[in-house]
Amino acid sequence: MPQPITIIGGNIAGLSAAYYLARKGCPVTIYESRIWDKPCGGAISIEYANYLINELGIDIHSMNRFIPTVRFCFTNNHTVETDGLFAIVSRFDLQQQLIRRLERESNINIIFKHITLKTSGSLSSQTVLATGFSGFTRQIIGKEWHQREYALALKYTGLCRAVPQNPGHLMFFDSRLKGYGWVFCGNNSLFNVGIGGLIEKKIIYQKFDEFIKLVNDRFGYDIRPNSSPDAWKIPIMLNNWETPVSFYKNGIEFIGAGDVLGLAHPVIAAGIEPAWQSGWLLGESYDRTTHSINIAKYRHLLKKNLQLTSRKPFDIIISNMLRMKCFPFKDHMSYALMKLFHKKITGQIKKYPWFAMVHDGNKKTGFKTGAF
Numbered sequence: 224m225p226q227p228i229t230i231i232g233g234n235i236a237g238l239s240a241a242y243y244l245a246r247k248g249c250p251v252t253i254y255e256s257r258i259w260d261k262p263c264g265g266a267i268s269i270e271y272a273n274y275l276i277n278e279l280g281i282d283i284h285s286m287n288r289f290i291p292t293v294r295f296c297f298t299n300n301h302t303v304e305t306d307g308l309f310a311i312v313s314r315f316d317l318q319q320q321l322i323r324r325l326e327r328e329s330n331i332n333i334i335f336k337h338i339t340l341k342t343s344g345s346l347s348s349q350t351v352l353a354t355g356f357s358g359f360t361r362q363i364i365g366k367e368w369h370q371r372e373y374a375l376a377l378k379y380t381g382l383c384r385a386v387p388q389n390p391g392h393l394m395f396f397d398s399r400l401k402g403y404g405w406v407f408c409g410n411n412s413l414f415n416v417g418i419g420g421l422i423e424k425k426i427i428y429q430k431f432d433e434f435i436k437l438v439n440d441r442f443g444y445d446i447r448p449n450s451s452p453d454a455w456k457i458p459i460m461l462n463n464w465e466t467p468v469s470f471y472k473n474g475i476e477f478i479g480a481g482d483v484l485g486l487a488h489p490v491i492a493a494g495i496e497p498a499w500q501s502g503w504l505l506g507e508s509y510d511r512t513t514h515s516i517n518i519a520k521y522r523h524l525l526k527k528n529l530q531l532t533s534r535k536p537f538d539i540i541i542s543n544m545l546r547m548k549c550f551p552f553k554d555h556m557s558y559a560l561m562k563l564f565h566k567k568i569t570g571q572i573k574k575y576p577w578f579a580m581v582h583d584g585n586k587k588t589g590f591k592t593g594a595f
């Protein structure tokens with residue numbers, strides 16, 4: 224039996240890497256600080272929700288509220304509606320269920336321990352770095368990681384005094400936000416609300432207040448946050464295949480996955496599925512004969528899959544437009560475009576979800592779109 228490959232970070236990317244490496248016959252040891260309710264909207268595609276149910280037996284229905292409607296709202300008070308594209312999961316429940324499921328595998332060992340550079344003596348010579356946007360990631364990757372681009376997001380969770388009859392995922396569009404806002408109501412009147420985008424910290428709080436006002440005044444929610452939410456960073460990289468995927472520190476080769484590599488979608492900053500996908504591709508890159516991860520193969524698979532899924536030309540064009548200093552689109556123009564093309568856009572999302580997990584190279588994985 225070969226020595227286990229160590230994985231730091233037992234959330235989406237780390238657990239996925241563990242699962243797929245173990246399936247290839249590679250024993251793994253995961254180190255995770257704690258199970259926690261990560262600040263996250265928790266939106267996943269229906270395809271991925273079905274995948275978690277069918278492949279891993281995860282009880283998504285117990286933690287999910289399917290969002291029947293997506294409303295694209297514009298600052299000029301217009302909305303465009305389309306049917307739902309997402310399921311919403313509690314990140315706490317998802318991490319807990321995934322860990323319980325993986326603990327049943329004989330070659331996966333999960334240890335609850337916070338890893339520091341001082342305790343890195345227990346790590347294998349190739350170690351998976353799936354520590355997300357954390358201090359540990361910064362310590363390993365250093366200055367370069369700091370310079371990467373990120374989206375800024377605010378999230379608030381609480382009880383909703385009134386939930387409208389027809390709750391929806393609100394995609395709030397505002398040219399200053401360069402991102403979107405969301406309201407997801409869960410069971411027992413719990414809601415999570417937030418905004419995120421390529422926005423400066425000094426105006427994100429103001430945009431958050433505007434969004435809460437819109438949600439209450441226009442859509443019948445009664446949300447009154449009693450404290451100011453914290454701002455969180457979601458690392459995003461446009462051309463991730465041009466930057467390294469592994470990093471040396473203390474004689475260990477740390478191989479990045481998920482947020483560490485900035486794999487979140489360049490426009491909507493959804494990172495759960497790309498994180499899962501990167502763990503899967505990491506597993507695909509495992510070479511049984513040398514008992515090591517083939518970095519060149521991993522890099523190649525990442526590039527290929529991201530081009531097929533969340534880095535399609537359409538997304539690259541939109542994200543480049545959003546990044547332009549003087550964003551040329553006025554809100555009313557965006558509304559007109561969305562009104563004209565929303566059927567086409569949502570049709571494309573359903574056929575080829577913006578998220579990952581749809582393709583493995585050129586082959587379809589057999590993910591079912593549509594009913595949940």
Ligand SMILES: Cc1cc2nc3c(=O)[nH]c(=O)nc-3n(C[C@H](O)[C@H](O)[C@H](O)COP(=O)(O)OP(=O)(O)OC[C@H]3O[C@@H](n4cnc5c(N)ncnc54)[C@H](O)[C@@H]3O)c2cc1C
Binds near residue numbers: 237353482495
């Ligand atoms: C406000 C907000 C809203 C978002 N909304 C969405 C959304 O709706 N849909 C979506 O798809 N994505 C969303 N995202 C992005 C998504 O949350 C991330 O892209 C995703 O969680 C990345 O997964 P990961 O496994 O790479 O990292 P993480 O989920 O950050 O996991 C890293 C893990 O490593 C552990 N860890 C860190 N350091 C150590 C250490 N030293 N030792 C041991 N363990 C350690 C942490 O405890 C953590 O469990 C959102 C993000 C934010 C901030």
